[in-house]
Amino acid sequence: MPSRAPSHPLDSPARPAAAAAGPVRRLLVFCGSRSGAAPCHAALARAVGALLAERRVRLVYGGGALGLMGAIGRSAIGAGGAATGVIPAFLKDWEVAEPLCADLRVVDSLHTRKAAMFAEADAVLALPGGLGTLDELVEILSWRNLRLHERPVWLMGDRDFWIPFLALLRHLVAEGFAAREVLDHVRLLDGLDALAALLPPA
Ligand code: AMP
Secondary structure: OOOOOOOOHHHOOOOOOOOOOOOOOEEEEEOOOOOOOOHHHHHHHHHHHHHHHHOOOEEEEOOEOOHHHHHHHHHHHHOOOOEEEEEEHHHOOOOOEOOOOOEEEEEOOHHHHHHHHHHOOOEEEEOOOOHHHHHHHHHHHHHHHOOOOOOOEEEOOOOOOOHHHHHHHHHHHHOOOOOHHHHHOOEEOOOHHHHHOOOOOO
């Protein structure tokens, strides 16, 4: 009898939700430790920081003072918002730990940082960034794909920043290396108003 390759376990229907999604009180934001070439990226980070403060949503982030990380942190804290920064000891000087962040946690590694940030979050937002931002985003999506969590993952960026990333995800699906449902695990927000609509009212 011809043997058939077993189906992939992740092609079976998803398990029921572990917990109902509640209001987003703590948002984990991944973003670049650089500012990027176009000024609109830092402007967006600052706008998101101010929005989080206005909605009393705690910013959970890498705690660095450089680039978009610094922009969002200073904006949120400057507007009276709460922020939790998680930074590995070896990056404290290099990425300049944010002196304004009252809840700055120093951890031993990048792995611990990711797990610690995620443990504090109700939802995840990726703004433009580089390899570190991508690493963090892909890991959270891979945990989602393995059904280790059901927290929302959102993308936002000007200049069509995330379109190539979404095209790559569709490519993985088209080539048979990912289930179609990975495309449902991430949502592109088309601007600040779209994010505002997902947060508790002011
Ligand atoms: P980047 O987007 O490259 O500017 O990095 C954004 C943040 O991700 C910075 O705080 C980096 O320290 C961090 N980062 C860089 N590489 C990694 C990695 N492999 N795993 C987790 N975080 C990282």
